[in-house]
Amino acid sequence: MSSKLFKNPIYKYHRELLLWGIDIFIVLVSFFLAYWIKIDFEIPDFDYFNFPKAILSITTLVFVYSVSFRLFRIHKSLWKYIGQVEAYRIGMSVLCSSVVLLVCVLVSHIERFYLGIVVTGGLLSTLMMFNVRLIYRTFRKHLNRSEAAKRNALIIGAGDGGYLMLKELTQNEKYNVNVVGFIDDKKIGSVISGYKVLGDTYDIPSAVSKYDVQCAFIAIPSADKENIRRIYDICQSVKLETKIMKDTHDILDDSLKPKNIPLHDISIEDLLGRGEVHLDQSEIKSYLTDRIVAVTGAGGSIGSELCRQIVRFKPKKLVMIDINENYLYMLEQEFNRNRTHGLMDKDIEIVSIITSIRDFTALTDVFKKYQPEVVFHAAAHKHVPLMETRPMEAIKNNVFGTNNVIKACIKNKVSRFIMISTDKAVNPTNVMGASKRMTEMILQANGNNGVTKMAAVRFGNVLGSNGSVIPIFKGQIAEGGPVTITDKNIIRYFMTIPEAAQLVLQAGFYADKGEIFVLDMGQPVKILDLAEKMIRLSGYKPYEDIDIVEIGLRPGEKMFEELRLDGETTTRTKNNLIFKNNVMDITMEEINEKLKELSEVINEEASNEKIKECILRLIKDKETVKK
Structure with missing residues (x-):
């Protein structure tokens, strides 16, 4: 009616x-x-x-x-x-x-x-x-x-977020729920707009049983990931359909028509990682604001997020460099839309450059023309199995491409260079990890150049990045399964893309003479547990609706990832989530000899096995570090 x-x-x-x-x-x-x-x-x-x-x-x-x-x-x-x-x-x-x-x-x-x-x-x-x-x-x-039977619902969180959630649920008929009360750890017994706080989060099972609750809405935007995981696990134990409020800004616009509360299904990103990182804004502003900043690999997962974070600090110009025109074009369009909607400072000049880091001449021309003061180097081949089949490509792009970027920075007097590394560079067993370890050695050999401050930032897997396990699992679940994992005991470190980018910006302030900064990755995650959680989040039961199949380790893959070499000593920075490893004692003569040998082996069209053996040997030739 x-x-x-x-x-x-x-x-x-x-x-x-x-x-x-x-x-x-x-x-x-x-x-x-x-x-x-x-x-x-x-x-x-x-x-x-x-x-x-x-x-x-x-x-x-x-x-x-x-x-x-x-x-x-x-x-x-x-x-x-x-x-x-x-x-x-x-x-x-x-x-x-x-x-x-x-x-x-x-x-x-x-x-x-x-x-x-x-x-x-x-x-x-x-x-x-x-x-x-x-x-x-x-x-x-x-x-x-009167038109439809409503499901009983709990609102978890009795603060401002909970109040906004109550208004949305009671006024917006699309949710079709009957709120029976609030759950809050600190306001038990209080009454919010006529609705009682029924208990704390550990009382959820009893409230579900007493009031026949079918769904729950988490309205605690300030909650950390640990508490979100705990609340979600309690809700899952009583089979509650659970949604979460992620942001409460700009609920009303000028027309007085309320915007929809940003309400979402719980995602795996909500349960892993640590969310928003507390940064020292003044430190980051000191080297980004009103500066010309360049990002290589700007169209990739980490590169694009770095660009999004960088523009928040209002650089004078952002030079986005990538060989993939599609990703770069889409990122440029995103920034254009943000300008139109007033979400980005219109004075920031955005420049998109299609070029390869393998081409030193082209790269130097770009740096000479735009004169970047800060360079973030995120361009790399990263997929372990693919690099095992074409190790020469990993070396050409990751090793010699990075060497080109570093040389171009020094030649054009760039003040600061920050390189993205990976936990796979630690004691690597695969070509991709070995190529990234070699880039760290190149960086440290060039560290004391007297022109450009340099640093590398080493971290583990990034949730939701292109080709990572999260989108692969999502696709497999959408197709009805099975979800494939390499080994049921394999573990990995994870952080979200924004978290990784934010910590890279913070670590960039500490850059000096080729230090390697290691990000605190939190607790490692068992991939089997990750697969099971994602299946449940999609509304299915593991092993019943969606099967999980073990397929064995892929070429070059390790059971456990590490974040530090055996000989590296680590000190804590001002940020509790960032650690600094000491600089390796390696000279330019030594690194040039290694690069020369690598160049010869790939130019002679050696077998994949010989190329892999060569790079693994070269990175292990230098084990001594400064004490």
Whole structure:
């Protein structure tokens, strides 16, 4: 019934005119009642009634109130969201109308008898307009309740987020839920807008049993990942459908039409990683704000997120370098949209450059033309099995490409260079990891160059990056399974893409003479547990709806990843999530000899096995480090 009523063409296309008519009718009724009250509820003597004067008064009344309603946009707001803002605008529009009418009465020398009618009529108009809207909202809720059976729901979190969630669930019929109460660890027994806090998060199972709850809404935007995991596990233990509020900014826009609460299904990213990292903004601003910054591999997962984080610090210019034109084009379009919507400073110049880091001449020309002061190097081949089949490509891109970027930085007097490394560079057993370890050695050999401050940042797997396990598992689940894992005992370190990018920016401030910064990756995650969680998050049961199949380790893959070499000593930086490894004692002569041997082996078109043996030997030739 409600869908037919509110989708009626008359209501749909003439809504504002219809609402204006209702409000003007309310005003006329209010002033009639005010007049009747003024004459002590007597019946007027129409033989002496001045009809021309009455018509003029009514016309003036309608005109003044219509103009005021338009100025305060009374008919733009949705009645079902009636609240403090709408009440304020109604009150202000009636007040302005009353002031104008009082002035009209005073300057036109009409009997002072009408002054009281103007005041009383205004008060009655305000009360009746607001109450009509409340009745409408109650009517809508009653229709929605009668049309479909609602599921009982808990709101977890009784703070500001919980209050906003309550308004959304009770006013937005698309959720079709009946809120039975709140859950909060600190406000047990409190009452929020008429709904009681039923207990703390450990009381969820008893509340579910007592109130027959089918779904839960987590409304604690400030909660850390550990608490989200704990709450989610409790909800899953009682088979609650669970959604989460991720942000509460800008709930209302200028039109008074509330934006939808950003409510999402729990994702694996909500359960892993640590979320927003607390950065020292002043340190990062000191080397990024008003500077020319370049990012290689800008179209990739880490590179693109680095670009997004960098523009928040308002660089003078961002030079995005990549060989993949599609990814780079999409990132450029994203920034253009952000500019249009006022989400990015319009003074930041964005430059997209298609070039390969393998081409030293082209790279030097780019640096010479745009003169970057800070360079983040994220370009690399990263997929372990693919690099096992084409080791020469890993060496050409990762090793010699990185060497080109470092040489171009020093030649063009770049003040700061930060390179992205990986935990696979530690005691590598595969070509990709060995190539990244070689880049760390190149960096440290060039560290004391007297021109460019340098550092590498080493971290593990990034959630949701291109080709990582998360999107692969998602695709397999969407296809009905099976989900394939290499080994049921394999473990990996994970962090989210924004978290990794933020820590890279922070570590960049500490860059000096080729240090390797290691990010605290938290606790390692068993891939089997990850697969099971993702299947449950998709609404299926592991091994029943979606099977998990072990396929064996891929070429070059290790069971466990490490973050430090045996000989490396580590010290903590000011940021508790960033550690610094000491600089390896390696000279430019030694690194040039290694690069020469690598160049010869790939140019002679040696076998994959010989190339792999060569690079693994070269990175292990130098085990001594500064003590």
